[in-house]
Amino acid sequence: MEQRFVMKCGGSTLAALPDSFFADLRSLQESGVKPVIVHGGGPAISETLTKLGIESEFVNGLRKTSDEVLDVVEMVLAGRINKEIVRKIQHSGAKSIGLSGVDGKLIKAQPVASAAEIGFVGDVTDVNADIIAGIMEMGYIPVIAPIGIDDASQRYNINADTAAGAVASHLGVERMIVVTDVPGILKTVDGQKQVLPSVTVEEIEAMIASGxxxxxxxxxVRAAIQCIQGKVREVVIVNGDEPNVLSKAVLEGGIGTRIVR
Ligand SMILES: Nc1ncnc2c1ncn2[C@@H]1O[C@H](COP(=O)(O)OP(=O)(O)O)[C@@H](O)[C@H]1O
Ligand SMILES: CC(=O)N[C@@H](CCC(=O)OP(=O)(O)O)C(=O)O
Structure with a gap:
């Protein structure tokens, strides 16, 4: 089986991911599946900024990123978090190489439209898919921190969901799996929160509008919608706590919320 997928690991769940999660990742890779990981680390960035006494705030879900904040974002994401994931994968017995979007100009970026207000926050303009494919061909699992770079060598802080969606689109994988701290998209039905097994773009827009x-x-969901306009067939949102969540999402289905065209 030759099946590639992008997995986005959110900062909400990273620290809590059990060894069995990485064992599952390893057995998937052994069965011929080729994973690519893009990770976040928002809570760890906030914690370090607080320790250093640097103020930070979010505007419409994006961190206001000054030069000083950008140093911390890069230190935490490309340093601590990226290497922690690489170590855990290696400990499971699989091979892994960690890099940020700066390495090999892996993620090219430009300032977001609201850059005048929020600083060095980027949108992805291109992804060097050849580097990722090369790492996978050598049998390593690529682990990517969401920092982008432009032609003038300016760095950008990129939301990890946005970066993962762009990597999935540029690689042309079939599936993106978003690992987070909830079992999928929840909707209140008859006073009870239920996981939606699948949602369409129209349903998502209505749920954003209603809050x-x-x-x-x-x-x-925005990254998912953008992905499925292209080659990506489905985006699945799952909880990292669920036993064998990756093999269930890749091989069986019927877990989390599937976002489809
Ligand atoms: N309809 C919804 N269903 C599930 N979670 C939702 C929903 N709307 C908002 N959320 C929130 O989104 C959070 C996941 O996003 P976030 O905390 O940014 O995670 P991550 O660090 O994994 O990117 C959930 O913990 C929940 O609070
Ligand atoms: C621009 C922007 O907001 N970048 C994010 C990057 C990390 C991220 O997205 O991490 P999660 O997936 O854990 O939320 C940040 O600075 O927190």
Whole structure:
């Protein structure tokens, strides 16, 4: 089986991912599946900024990023978090190489439209898919931190869901799996919160408008909508706590929320 997928691991769940999650990742890779990981780390960035006494705020879900904040974002994402994931994958027995979007100009970026207000926050303009494919061909799992770079060598802080969606689109994978701290998109039905097994773009837009999808779920569904306009067939949102969640999402289905065209 030759099946590639992009997995986005959110900062909400990274620290809590059990060893069995990485064992599952390894057995998937052994069965011929080729994973690519793009990770976040928002809570760890906020914690370090607080320790350093640097103020930071979010505007429409994006972190206001000054030069000083950008140093911390890069230090935490491309340093601590990226290497922690690489170590955990290696400990499971699989091979992994970690890099940020700066390495090999892997993620090219430009300032977001609201840059005048929020600083060095980027949108992805291109992804060097050859580097990722090359790492996978060597049998390594690529682990990518969402920092972008432009032609003038300026760095940008990119929302990890946005970066993962762009990587999935440029690689042309079939599936993106978004690992977070909720079992999927929740909707209140008859006073009870239920996981939606699948949602369409129209249903998502209605849930954003009604406030049922808010906060950190918004960049996930926006990235998902953008992905499925191209080659990506489905985006699945799952909880990292669920046993064998990756093999269930890749091989069986019927878990989390599927976002389809
Ligand atoms: N309809 C929804 N269903 C599930 N979670 C939602 C929904 N709307 C908003 N959320 C929020 O989105 C959060 C996940 O986003 P976020 O905290 O940014 O995670 P991550 O760090 O994994 O990117 C959930 O914990 C929940 O609070
Ligand atoms: C521009 C912007 O907001 N970037 C994010 C990047 C990390 C991220 O997205 O991490 P999660 O997936 O854990 O939320 C930030 O600075 O927090």
């Amino acid at each position: 049922e999808i808010y906060g950190g779920m918004i960049p996930k």
